[in-house]
Amino acid sequence: MAKVNANQLRKGNVVEINGKLLAVIAAQNIQPGKGTPVMQLELRDLSSGLKTTERYRTTESVERVFIEDREFTYLYTEGDLITFMDVENYEQLSVPAEVVGDQAVWLQDGMKVDIALYEGKAVSVTLPQTVTLEITETEPTVKGQTASSSYKPAIVTNGQRVMVPPHVSAGVRIIINIAEGGVYLERAKD
Incomplete structure:
Protein backbone atom coordinates (compact mmCIF):
# COMPACT_ATOMS: atom_id res chain seq x y z
CA MET A 1 0.00 0.00 0.00
CA ALA A 2 1.06 3.54 -0.63
CA LYS A 3 -0.33 6.88 0.42
CA VAL A 4 -1.15 9.06 -2.58
CA ASN A 5 -2.88 12.40 -2.98
CA ALA A 6 -6.54 12.09 -3.94
CA ASN A 7 -5.93 13.99 -7.20
CA GLN A 8 -3.64 11.15 -8.40
CA LEU A 9 -6.41 8.53 -8.37
CA ARG A 10 -7.76 7.33 -11.71
CA LYS A 11 -10.41 4.90 -12.92
CA GLY A 12 -9.32 1.32 -12.19
CA ASN A 13 -7.23 2.15 -9.10
CA VAL A 14 -8.04 0.33 -5.85
CA VAL A 15 -8.03 2.13 -2.49
CA GLU A 16 -8.46 1.02 1.10
CA ILE A 17 -10.91 3.07 3.16
CA ASN A 18 -11.91 1.97 6.68
CA GLY A 19 -10.48 -1.50 6.10
CA LYS A 20 -12.48 -2.08 2.89
CA LEU A 21 -11.08 -2.45 -0.62
CA LEU A 22 -12.83 -0.12 -3.08
CA ALA A 23 -12.31 0.16 -6.85
CA VAL A 24 -12.43 3.63 -8.43
CA ILE A 25 -15.17 3.63 -11.10
CA ALA A 26 -14.93 7.35 -11.87
CA ALA A 27 -12.72 10.19 -10.61
CA GLN A 28 -13.66 13.82 -11.19
CA ASN A 29 -11.67 16.90 -10.18
CA ILE A 30 -14.09 19.63 -9.11
CA GLN A 31 -12.77 23.21 -9.04
CA PRO A 32 -15.33 25.43 -7.31
CA GLY A 33 -15.25 29.21 -7.79
CA LYS A 34 -14.40 29.67 -4.11
CA GLY A 35 -12.82 27.23 -1.71
CA THR A 36 -10.49 24.31 -2.19
CA PRO A 37 -10.66 21.94 -5.17
CA VAL A 38 -11.96 18.43 -4.41
CA MET A 39 -11.81 15.00 -6.02
CA GLN A 40 -15.16 13.26 -6.27
CA LEU A 41 -14.65 9.50 -6.44
CA GLU A 42 -17.29 6.98 -7.45
CA LEU A 43 -16.27 3.73 -5.75
CA ARG A 44 -17.39 0.09 -5.79
CA ASP A 45 -16.77 -2.18 -2.80
CA LEU A 46 -14.87 -5.24 -4.11
CA SER A 47 -16.37 -7.61 -1.55
CA SER A 48 -20.03 -6.56 -1.63
CA GLY A 49 -20.32 -4.78 -4.99
CA LEU A 50 -22.03 -1.74 -3.41
CA LYS A 51 -21.35 1.65 -4.98
CA THR A 52 -20.53 4.76 -2.95
CA THR A 53 -19.36 8.30 -3.61
CA GLU A 54 -16.61 9.99 -1.60
CA ARG A 55 -15.14 13.50 -1.75
CA TYR A 56 -11.59 14.35 -0.78
CA ARG A 57 -9.59 17.56 -0.89
CA THR A 58 -7.05 17.18 -3.67
CA THR A 59 -4.20 17.36 -1.15
CA GLU A 60 -5.68 14.69 1.18
CA SER A 61 -3.87 11.35 1.33
CA VAL A 62 -5.59 8.08 0.45
CA GLU A 63 -4.26 4.53 0.83
CA ARG A 64 -3.80 3.14 -2.69
CA VAL A 65 -3.64 -0.65 -2.98
CA PHE A 66 -1.83 -2.43 -5.77
CA ILE A 67 -3.78 -5.29 -7.28
CA LEU A 127 -15.00 -14.00 -17.19
CA PRO A 128 -14.80 -13.54 -20.97
CA GLN A 129 -17.53 -11.39 -22.60
CA THR A 130 -19.04 -14.34 -24.50
CA VAL A 131 -19.40 -18.10 -24.24
CA THR A 132 -20.41 -20.73 -26.82
CA LEU A 133 -22.94 -23.36 -25.72
CA GLU A 134 -25.26 -25.88 -27.38
CA ILE A 135 -29.04 -25.68 -27.09
CA THR A 136 -30.34 -28.85 -25.44
CA GLU A 137 -34.07 -28.13 -25.70
CA THR A 138 -36.37 -25.51 -27.19
CA GLU A 139 -39.74 -25.24 -28.87
CA PRO A 140 -39.77 -26.68 -32.39
CA THR A 141 -39.00 -24.38 -35.31
CA VAL A 142 -42.13 -23.10 -37.03
CA LYS A 143 -41.88 -22.81 -40.79
CA GLY A 144 -41.99 -19.23 -42.05
CA GLN A 145 -40.83 -17.66 -38.76
CA THR A 146 -37.30 -16.87 -39.88
CA ALA A 147 -37.50 -13.06 -39.75
CA SER A 148 -39.80 -12.64 -36.77
CA SER A 149 -38.84 -10.26 -33.97
CA SER A 150 -40.26 -12.50 -31.23
CA TYR A 151 -37.97 -14.78 -29.25
CA LYS A 152 -38.59 -18.20 -27.69
CA PRO A 153 -37.04 -19.77 -24.55
CA ALA A 154 -34.25 -22.33 -24.91
CA ILE A 155 -32.21 -24.35 -22.42
CA VAL A 156 -28.44 -24.58 -23.05
CA THR A 157 -26.00 -27.30 -21.90
CA ASN A 158 -25.29 -25.65 -18.52
CA GLY A 159 -29.03 -25.60 -17.68
CA GLN A 160 -29.52 -21.85 -18.14
CA ARG A 161 -32.54 -20.39 -19.93
CA VAL A 162 -31.78 -18.10 -22.89
CA MET A 163 -34.17 -16.33 -25.26
CA VAL A 164 -33.36 -17.23 -28.90
CA PRO A 165 -34.85 -16.35 -32.31
CA PRO A 166 -37.62 -18.68 -33.53
CA HIS A 167 -35.51 -20.21 -36.34
CA VAL A 168 -32.90 -21.64 -33.90
CA SER A 169 -33.47 -25.30 -32.97
CA ALA A 170 -32.10 -27.82 -30.44
CA GLY A 171 -28.57 -29.07 -31.12
CA VAL A 172 -27.40 -25.71 -32.50
CA ARG A 173 -24.34 -24.07 -30.91
CA ILE A 174 -24.91 -20.40 -30.07
CA ILE A 175 -22.80 -17.50 -28.76
CA ILE A 176 -24.14 -15.93 -25.57
CA ASN A 177 -23.14 -12.54 -24.14
CA ILE A 178 -22.61 -13.36 -20.45
CA ALA A 179 -21.50 -9.82 -19.60
CA GLU A 180 -25.12 -8.72 -20.11
CA GLY A 181 -26.63 -11.61 -18.15
CA GLY A 182 -26.93 -14.29 -20.83
CA VAL A 183 -28.23 -12.70 -24.02
CA TYR A 184 -28.24 -14.54 -27.38
CA LEU A 185 -25.84 -12.94 -29.87
CA GLU A 186 -25.60 -15.30 -32.86
CA ARG A 187 -25.13 -18.85 -34.05
CA ALA A 188 -21.63 -20.23 -33.55
CA LYS A 189 -19.62 -20.53 -36.74
CA ASP A 190 -17.93 -23.79 -35.82
Missing part, protein backbone atom coordinates in the same frame (compact mmCIF):
# COMPACT_ATOMS: atom_id res chain seq x y z
CA GLU A 68 -2.14 -7.98 -9.38
CA ASP A 69 -4.14 -9.23 -12.40
CA ARG A 70 -3.27 -12.74 -13.55
CA GLU A 71 -4.74 -15.18 -16.04
CA PHE A 72 -6.14 -18.45 -14.72
CA THR A 73 -7.94 -21.48 -16.19
CA TYR A 74 -11.16 -22.83 -14.65
CA LEU A 75 -10.75 -26.39 -13.34
CA TYR A 76 -13.76 -27.39 -11.20
CA THR A 77 -16.34 -26.37 -8.59
CA GLU A 78 -16.63 -28.22 -5.29
CA GLY A 79 -19.23 -26.98 -2.82
CA ASP A 80 -18.88 -23.22 -2.47
CA LEU A 81 -15.25 -23.17 -3.69
CA ILE A 82 -14.26 -22.72 -7.33
CA THR A 83 -10.77 -23.90 -8.28
CA PHE A 84 -8.63 -22.24 -10.95
CA MET A 85 -5.10 -22.94 -12.22
CA ASP A 86 -2.50 -20.23 -12.88
CA VAL A 87 -1.47 -20.47 -16.56
CA GLU A 88 2.13 -19.42 -15.81
CA ASN A 89 3.16 -21.61 -12.87
CA TYR A 90 0.30 -24.20 -12.79
CA GLU A 91 -0.51 -23.48 -9.12
CA GLN A 92 -4.12 -24.00 -8.09
CA LEU A 93 -6.20 -21.31 -6.41
CA SER A 94 -9.55 -21.96 -4.69
CA VAL A 95 -11.90 -18.96 -4.71
CA PRO A 96 -15.16 -18.61 -2.73
CA ALA A 97 -18.19 -18.70 -5.07
CA GLU A 98 -19.40 -15.27 -3.85
CA VAL A 99 -16.25 -13.68 -5.36
CA VAL A 100 -17.25 -15.00 -8.80
CA GLY A 101 -20.91 -14.11 -8.19
CA ASP A 102 -23.82 -14.87 -10.51
CA GLN A 103 -21.53 -15.47 -13.48
CA ALA A 104 -20.32 -18.77 -11.99
CA VAL A 105 -23.06 -20.64 -13.91
CA TRP A 106 -21.28 -19.74 -17.19
CA LEU A 107 -17.91 -21.30 -16.22
CA GLN A 108 -16.73 -24.05 -18.59
CA ASP A 109 -13.83 -26.52 -18.33
CA GLY A 110 -10.62 -24.85 -19.48
CA MET A 111 -12.16 -21.34 -19.64
CA LYS A 112 -9.59 -18.56 -19.30
CA VAL A 113 -10.47 -15.93 -16.66
CA ASP A 114 -8.70 -12.92 -15.17
CA ILE A 115 -8.37 -12.89 -11.38
CA ALA A 116 -7.41 -9.76 -9.44
CA LEU A 117 -5.23 -10.70 -6.45
CA TYR A 118 -4.49 -8.63 -3.35
CA GLU A 119 -1.87 -10.15 -1.03
CA GLY A 120 -2.46 -13.54 -2.66
CA LYS A 121 -6.23 -13.41 -2.09
CA ALA A 122 -8.71 -13.20 -4.98
CA VAL A 123 -10.81 -10.02 -4.84
CA SER A 124 -12.54 -10.33 -8.25
CA VAL A 125 -12.89 -12.79 -11.12
CA THR A 126 -13.56 -11.55 -14.67
Whole structure:
Protein backbone atom coordinates (compact mmCIF):
# COMPACT_ATOMS: atom_id res chain seq x y z
CA MET A 1 0.00 0.00 0.00
CA ALA A 2 1.06 3.54 -0.63
CA LYS A 3 -0.33 6.88 0.42
CA VAL A 4 -1.15 9.06 -2.58
CA ASN A 5 -2.88 12.40 -2.98
CA ALA A 6 -6.54 12.09 -3.94
CA ASN A 7 -5.93 13.99 -7.20
CA GLN A 8 -3.64 11.15 -8.40
CA LEU A 9 -6.41 8.53 -8.37
CA ARG A 10 -7.76 7.33 -11.71
CA LYS A 11 -10.41 4.90 -12.92
CA GLY A 12 -9.32 1.32 -12.19
CA ASN A 13 -7.23 2.15 -9.10
CA VAL A 14 -8.04 0.33 -5.85
CA VAL A 15 -8.03 2.13 -2.49
CA GLU A 16 -8.46 1.02 1.10
CA ILE A 17 -10.91 3.07 3.16
CA ASN A 18 -11.91 1.97 6.68
CA GLY A 19 -10.48 -1.50 6.10
CA LYS A 20 -12.48 -2.08 2.89
CA LEU A 21 -11.08 -2.45 -0.62
CA LEU A 22 -12.83 -0.12 -3.08
CA ALA A 23 -12.31 0.16 -6.85
CA VAL A 24 -12.43 3.63 -8.43
CA ILE A 25 -15.17 3.63 -11.10
CA ALA A 26 -14.93 7.35 -11.87
CA ALA A 27 -12.72 10.19 -10.61
CA GLN A 28 -13.66 13.82 -11.19
CA ASN A 29 -11.67 16.90 -10.18
CA ILE A 30 -14.09 19.63 -9.11
CA GLN A 31 -12.77 23.21 -9.04
CA PRO A 32 -15.33 25.43 -7.31
CA GLY A 33 -15.25 29.21 -7.79
CA LYS A 34 -14.40 29.67 -4.11
CA GLY A 35 -12.82 27.23 -1.71
CA THR A 36 -10.49 24.31 -2.19
CA PRO A 37 -10.66 21.94 -5.17
CA VAL A 38 -11.96 18.43 -4.41
CA MET A 39 -11.81 15.00 -6.02
CA GLN A 40 -15.16 13.26 -6.27
CA LEU A 41 -14.65 9.50 -6.44
CA GLU A 42 -17.29 6.98 -7.45
CA LEU A 43 -16.27 3.73 -5.75
CA ARG A 44 -17.39 0.09 -5.79
CA ASP A 45 -16.77 -2.18 -2.80
CA LEU A 46 -14.87 -5.24 -4.11
CA SER A 47 -16.37 -7.61 -1.55
CA SER A 48 -20.03 -6.56 -1.63
CA GLY A 49 -20.32 -4.78 -4.99
CA LEU A 50 -22.03 -1.74 -3.41
CA LYS A 51 -21.35 1.65 -4.98
CA THR A 52 -20.53 4.76 -2.95
CA THR A 53 -19.36 8.30 -3.61
CA GLU A 54 -16.61 9.99 -1.60
CA ARG A 55 -15.14 13.50 -1.75
CA TYR A 56 -11.59 14.35 -0.78
CA ARG A 57 -9.59 17.56 -0.89
CA THR A 58 -7.05 17.18 -3.67
CA THR A 59 -4.20 17.36 -1.15
CA GLU A 60 -5.68 14.69 1.18
CA SER A 61 -3.87 11.35 1.33
CA VAL A 62 -5.59 8.08 0.45
CA GLU A 63 -4.26 4.53 0.83
CA ARG A 64 -3.80 3.14 -2.69
CA VAL A 65 -3.64 -0.65 -2.98
CA PHE A 66 -1.83 -2.43 -5.77
CA ILE A 67 -3.78 -5.29 -7.28
CA GLU A 68 -2.14 -7.98 -9.38
CA ASP A 69 -4.14 -9.23 -12.40
CA ARG A 70 -3.27 -12.74 -13.55
CA GLU A 71 -4.74 -15.18 -16.04
CA PHE A 72 -6.14 -18.45 -14.72
CA THR A 73 -7.94 -21.48 -16.19
CA TYR A 74 -11.16 -22.83 -14.65
CA LEU A 75 -10.75 -26.39 -13.34
CA TYR A 76 -13.76 -27.39 -11.20
CA THR A 77 -16.34 -26.37 -8.59
CA GLU A 78 -16.63 -28.22 -5.29
CA GLY A 79 -19.23 -26.98 -2.82
CA ASP A 80 -18.88 -23.22 -2.47
CA LEU A 81 -15.25 -23.17 -3.69
CA ILE A 82 -14.26 -22.72 -7.33
CA THR A 83 -10.77 -23.90 -8.28
CA PHE A 84 -8.63 -22.24 -10.95
CA MET A 85 -5.10 -22.94 -12.22
CA ASP A 86 -2.50 -20.23 -12.88
CA VAL A 87 -1.47 -20.47 -16.56
CA GLU A 88 2.13 -19.42 -15.81
CA ASN A 89 3.16 -21.61 -12.87
CA TYR A 90 0.30 -24.20 -12.79
CA GLU A 91 -0.51 -23.48 -9.12
CA GLN A 92 -4.12 -24.00 -8.09
CA LEU A 93 -6.20 -21.31 -6.41
CA SER A 94 -9.55 -21.96 -4.69
CA VAL A 95 -11.90 -18.96 -4.71
CA PRO A 96 -15.16 -18.61 -2.73
CA ALA A 97 -18.19 -18.70 -5.07
CA GLU A 98 -19.40 -15.27 -3.85
CA VAL A 99 -16.25 -13.68 -5.36
CA VAL A 100 -17.25 -15.00 -8.80
CA GLY A 101 -20.91 -14.11 -8.19
CA ASP A 102 -23.82 -14.87 -10.51
CA GLN A 103 -21.53 -15.47 -13.48
CA ALA A 104 -20.32 -18.77 -11.99
CA VAL A 105 -23.06 -20.64 -13.91
CA TRP A 106 -21.28 -19.74 -17.19
CA LEU A 107 -17.91 -21.30 -16.22
CA GLN A 108 -16.73 -24.05 -18.59
CA ASP A 109 -13.83 -26.52 -18.33
CA GLY A 110 -10.62 -24.85 -19.48
CA MET A 111 -12.16 -21.34 -19.64
CA LYS A 112 -9.59 -18.56 -19.30
CA VAL A 113 -10.47 -15.93 -16.66
CA ASP A 114 -8.70 -12.92 -15.17
CA ILE A 115 -8.37 -12.89 -11.38
CA ALA A 116 -7.41 -9.76 -9.44
CA LEU A 117 -5.23 -10.70 -6.45
CA TYR A 118 -4.49 -8.63 -3.35
CA GLU A 119 -1.87 -10.15 -1.03
CA GLY A 120 -2.46 -13.54 -2.66
CA LYS A 121 -6.23 -13.41 -2.09
CA ALA A 122 -8.71 -13.20 -4.98
CA VAL A 123 -10.81 -10.02 -4.84
CA SER A 124 -12.54 -10.33 -8.25
CA VAL A 125 -12.89 -12.79 -11.12
CA THR A 126 -13.56 -11.55 -14.67
CA LEU A 127 -15.00 -14.00 -17.19
CA PRO A 128 -14.80 -13.54 -20.97
CA GLN A 129 -17.53 -11.39 -22.60
CA THR A 130 -19.04 -14.34 -24.50
CA VAL A 131 -19.40 -18.10 -24.24
CA THR A 132 -20.41 -20.73 -26.82
CA LEU A 133 -22.94 -23.36 -25.72
CA GLU A 134 -25.26 -25.88 -27.38
CA ILE A 135 -29.04 -25.68 -27.09
CA THR A 136 -30.34 -28.85 -25.44
CA GLU A 137 -34.07 -28.13 -25.70
CA THR A 138 -36.37 -25.51 -27.19
CA GLU A 139 -39.74 -25.24 -28.87
CA PRO A 140 -39.77 -26.68 -32.39
CA THR A 141 -39.00 -24.38 -35.31
CA VAL A 142 -42.13 -23.10 -37.03
CA LYS A 143 -41.88 -22.81 -40.79
CA GLY A 144 -41.99 -19.23 -42.05
CA GLN A 145 -40.83 -17.66 -38.76
CA THR A 146 -37.30 -16.87 -39.88
CA ALA A 147 -37.50 -13.06 -39.75
CA SER A 148 -39.80 -12.64 -36.77
CA SER A 149 -38.84 -10.26 -33.97
CA SER A 150 -40.26 -12.50 -31.23
CA TYR A 151 -37.97 -14.78 -29.25
CA LYS A 152 -38.59 -18.20 -27.69
CA PRO A 153 -37.04 -19.77 -24.55
CA ALA A 154 -34.25 -22.33 -24.91
CA ILE A 155 -32.21 -24.35 -22.42
CA VAL A 156 -28.44 -24.58 -23.05
CA THR A 157 -26.00 -27.30 -21.90
CA ASN A 158 -25.29 -25.65 -18.52
CA GLY A 159 -29.03 -25.60 -17.68
CA GLN A 160 -29.52 -21.85 -18.14
CA ARG A 161 -32.54 -20.39 -19.93
CA VAL A 162 -31.78 -18.10 -22.89
CA MET A 163 -34.17 -16.33 -25.26
CA VAL A 164 -33.36 -17.23 -28.90
CA PRO A 165 -34.85 -16.35 -32.31
CA PRO A 166 -37.62 -18.68 -33.53
CA HIS A 167 -35.51 -20.21 -36.34
CA VAL A 168 -32.90 -21.64 -33.90
CA SER A 169 -33.47 -25.30 -32.97
CA ALA A 170 -32.10 -27.82 -30.44
CA GLY A 171 -28.57 -29.07 -31.12
CA VAL A 172 -27.40 -25.71 -32.50
CA ARG A 173 -24.34 -24.07 -30.91
CA ILE A 174 -24.91 -20.40 -30.07
CA ILE A 175 -22.80 -17.50 -28.76
CA ILE A 176 -24.14 -15.93 -25.57
CA ASN A 177 -23.14 -12.54 -24.14
CA ILE A 178 -22.61 -13.36 -20.45
CA ALA A 179 -21.50 -9.82 -19.60
CA GLU A 180 -25.12 -8.72 -20.11
CA GLY A 181 -26.63 -11.61 -18.15
CA GLY A 182 -26.93 -14.29 -20.83
CA VAL A 183 -28.23 -12.70 -24.02
CA TYR A 184 -28.24 -14.54 -27.38
CA LEU A 185 -25.84 -12.94 -29.87
CA GLU A 186 -25.60 -15.30 -32.86
CA ARG A 187 -25.13 -18.85 -34.05
CA ALA A 188 -21.63 -20.23 -33.55
CA LYS A 189 -19.62 -20.53 -36.74
CA ASP A 190 -17.93 -23.79 -35.82
